[in-house]
Amino acid sequence: MSSAGMGAAVKRLVRTSLRARPVRDSVRAIAALRGRSLVFVYHRVTATEPPLYEVVPSVSPTLFQRQLEALADVGDIVPLDEIVRDRDRHSRPRFAITLDDDFATHFEDAFPALIRLGVPATFFLSGRSLHGLGPYWFEQLERLVAERGIEAAARLVGLATDRIEDLIVACERDPALQERLEAKSHDAPRHLGRQEIQALSDAGMSIGFHTLRHKILVGLDDEGVVAALTVGRKEIEDVIGRPLGHFAYPHGKADRRTADKAKAAGYESAWTGRPQAMRRGDDQYLLGRWEPGELGVDDFLVGMAIRLSR
Secondary structure, three states: OOHHHHHHHHHHHHHHHHHHOOHHHHHHHHHHHHOOEEEEEEOEEOOOOOOOOOOOOEEOHHHHHHHHHHHHHHOEEOOHHHHHHOOOOOOOOEEEEEEEOOEOHHHHHHHHHHHHHOOOEEEEEOOHHHHOOOOOHHHHHHHHHHHHOHHHHHHHOOOOOOOHHHHHHHHHHOHHHHHHHHHOOOOOOOEOOHHHHHHHHHOOOEEEEOOOOOOOHHHOOHHHHHHHHHOOHHHHHHHHOOOOOEEEOHHHOOOHHHHHHHHHOOOOEEEOOOOOOEOOOOOOOOEOOEOOOOOOHHHHHHHHHHHHHO
C-alpha cells in the first residue's frame, strides 16, 4: 500500500474506532506497527482566558493534563534525549513533550501538571529576563489588537489589513517591524526568571535554547544565524549549570543552511515546526514537532495516530 493509501486507511480505522471501541486500542496497534516516535510542542499553557485574537496558541492546564494522560495511556512519555538518541523500534509508541518561549505560565500552569503526572519535558527558552528584555513582539501584538482592534493595530505598524492572519505573517517576516512592536511596549513582561528556570532544571526538566530575539533564521545572513544560535545561550547555561544540547527554531522555520549552522554550533538536535513523527533516518537538525492546540482527547489521539502512521 502507498503511504497515501496507508494514511487514508489509518484515518478510517481510527475514526471508526471512536464509534466501535476505545480509540486508544487503535492508536496502540498503529504505533506498534509503524515503530515511530512523536514530539509535541506547546507554546502557552495558561489558566487565563486567552485573547479573542491569539498570536500564540494556548491551551488550558486542564486540557494539557488530559492530553498528557491520554498519551500515557497509549504509550511512553520519555525525555527528549531518549527520543533523539534511541530511534529503534519499541513495543509501545514513545512521545516527548516540549514547550517554547519564556512565558511565566510555563512554571505556574504547565509545570504543576507535569509534576503531578511525573512527565518529563523540555523547555526551549530565550532567557530574555536574564538580559532585561521586555515582551516578545507577538505578546505586544496581542495586546495592541486586544486594546485597539486589528485595523488600528495594523496602522500603528504601518500596515493596512483587517485580517489577523495577514498582520501576523507580515510581522513574522519583518525583523524591523518586530523591533518596532517591542519598542512600543512599556509593560513589564511575565517571563520566567532566573529562579524559575533553575527550579525547572532542578526538578529534572530539560532546558533547550530558542534564541534570544526570536527571529526567523532563514531570513538572516550567515553571521546573523550564528549570532542567533549562540547569543544568550551561555547565560542560561550558567543558570542551570549544564550545556544546552537541543535547539528549537523560532517559528519552527529552518532550511539546510540553518540546520548546518545548528550542527556547527554544537547542538545535538534541532527542531522545526513540521508536524511529523520521527523516523530512524531523519536529519537530526531538521526534526519535526506537532502542536495539537485545543483538540479534545479523541481528536488529539486521532491526529497523533495519523502522524505516527505517515
